[in-house]
Amino acid sequence: MAKFLTYSHDDTWIHRLCGATKLIFFILWSVLGMITYDTRVLLAMLIISMIAFYMSKIKYKQVSMVFKVICLFLIINILAIFIFSPYEGTKIYGTRHDLLHLFGKYTLTKEQIFYECNVALKYFTVIPAALLFIVTTNPSEFAASLNRLGVNYKIGYSISLAFRYIPDIQRDFNEIKQSQEARGIDMSKDVSLPTRVKSMGAILFPLIFSSMERIDVISNAMELRGFGKSKKRTWYTARPFTRMDYMVIIFTVVFSIISLVFTFYDGSRFYNPFM
Amino acid sequence: MEHIEKKNRGLTNNKKSSNRNRNVTLNLVMTGMFSALLIVLSQLSIPSPTGVPITLQTFAVAITGVILGWKFGLVSTLIYILLGIAGLPVFANFKAGLQAIVGPTGGFIYGFILMVILCGIGAKRKNILVGILIGIIGLLGCHLLGINHYAFLSNISFWKSALLVSIPYFIKDVISIVLAFVIGRQVKKSIENYRL
Numbered sequence: 001m002a003k004f005l006t007y008s009h010d011d012t013w014i015h016r017l018c019g020a021t022k023l024i025f026f027i028l029w030s031v032l033g034m035i036t037y038d039t040r041v042l043l044a045m046l047i048i049s050m051i052a053f054y055m056s057k058i059k060y061k062q063v064s065m066v067f068k069v070i071c072l073f074l075i076i077n078i079l080a081i082f083i084f085s086p087y088e089g090t091k092i093y094g095t096r097h098d099l100l101h102l103f104g105k106y107t108l109t110k111e112q113i114f115y116e117c118n119v120a121l122k123y124f125t126v127i128p129a130a131l132l133f134i135v136t137t138n139p140s141e142f143a144a145s146l147n148r149l150g151v152n153y154k155i156g157y158s159i160s161l162a163f164r165y166i167p168d169i170q171r172d173f174n175e176i177k178q179s180q181e182a183r184g185i186d187m188s189k190d191v192s193l194p195t196r197v198k199s200m201g202a203i204l205f206p207l208i209f210s211s212m213e214r215i216d217v218i219s220n221a222m223e224l225r226g227f228g229k230s231k232k233r234t235w236y237t238a239r240p241f242t243r244m245d246y247m248v249i250i251f252t253v254v255f256s257i258i259s260l261v262f263t264f265y266d267g268s269r270f271y272n273p274f275m
Numbered sequence: 276m277e278h279i280e281k282k283n284r285g286l287t288n289n290k291k292s293s294n295r296n297r298n299v300t301l302n303l304v305m306t307g308m309f310s311a312l313l314i315v316l317s318q319l320s321i322p323s324p325t326g327v328p329i330t331l332q333t334f335a336v337a338i339t340g341v342i343l344g345w346k347f348g349l350v351s352t353l354i355y356i357l358l359g360i361a362g363l364p365v366f367a368n369f370k371a372g373l374q375a376i377v378g379p380t381g382g383f384i385y386g387f388i389l390m391v392i393l394c395g396i397g398a399k400r401k402n403i404l405v406g407i408l409i410g411i412i413g414l415l416g417c418h419l420l421g422i423n424h425y426a427f428l429s430n431i432s433f434w435k436s437a438l439l440v441s442i443p444y445f446i447k448d449v450i451s452i453v454l455a456f457v458i459g460r461q462v463k464k465s466i467e468n469y470r471l
Contacts, residue, residue, distance in 0.1 A: 026361070026362065027361065027362075030361065030362035030372060033372075034372060066364055070364065080379075084429060126362055126371075126372060127364075129362070130362045130363055130364060130371060131364075133362075133363075134363060154299075154303055157303065157307070158303050158304075158306050158307040158310070158350075158354065159307065159310070159354055159358070160307070161303075161304060161307030161308060161310075161311070162307045162308070162310035162311040162314065162354055162355075162358070163311070165307070165308055165311040166311045166314055166315060168311075169311050169312055169315045170315055173315060173319075197450065197454070200331075201454065201458065204316075204331075204334075204458060205458060205461070205462075207312075208312070208338070208342075208458065208462050209462065209465070211308055211309075211312055212462065214308065215301070215304050215305050215308050218304050218308075219300050219301040219303075219304040219305075222300050222304065223300050227300055228299055228300055228303075
């Protein structure tokens, strides 16, 4: 299993941004991406996401697995929309321009293609932002930023622990899987399903035990350092807000407001080029 | 003498608060770690003869409830769901965002909340069969929420929805629950022995 959701230490201006800034950007960006169906807004968001992604110097191989799986499910989603609702676009835009009759009740319309392109655009505007946030934010800084936004530091720490130990659990899984395969446990498609389930059990058992051991070590270390004694705490990785942080926050808020005005000014969240 | 007694009383109180703090820290770490485990296990699948891969998402949610109990299992699952809603690709097949919840199969995701609670309650039972039964009731609740959600969104009947999104997967989900209880019990027993 390839690594995913893993922080990469780099020194770009995006990496240097405060965790709270990236969190604010990511949340607003995701919400905006979910709300709007205005193609112009989505295209602007896509361009900004791509520029930010390029500037962060994230290597494609770091996110390729996630990206490929998401693309696969996007294709399935788009096909499912067409199969279950072939005239969704016609319903939304109120016009019908037939392009190609396929079979039975299935006719390809300009409206349907446009609607499905918007669905794909929505995916591609939010995904780079999500991956950008994950790969450029230190888990401890993530906890600090949650705390800065008013989340109790214990809850913030719990979330950051979840974040931090994803790569470790993945590595454990791979190591256990390889060592069990070396001992002759078969997980290929050649063996029966009960055998495969049994084999998975032989991996899951040690994986859970190694996680429990890690829990013990971490909680002891935290206990020895007096974690949870005080109502508040300081953060080693917390960054102060810089001019760049304020600029990014202002840009995100202004862009969100303009986009929402753009989206809803005619009473619909869909941009209609067919009228 | 009185002075020493007071001092000892103070030490006992400190010990109590220290133990309480230790438990809080341990539960906090377990909650975070099991959220990570949920995220990783949700991306794993066993290829099956029917072509429908058996994802370990159901197993992961169930074992979280069994090992952590309903309260901390619930917190762990909520962290997992909230991270997904926020847009991080943590659900099965790297799905994410609010559309994963309001989308066709979103009912199963918020159905996990009911499932983890009942698995946690079931894990408290002495008799493993009773525990598994309670866990399966939780799974049934999760599936009912999933079926209703899909039926509502797709504008189809309850039974047609069940045939599409629930019945083909129900048996493998029951197997996941049974496995979670068997492995979870063993893990808990081993932890207790290790701590002793």
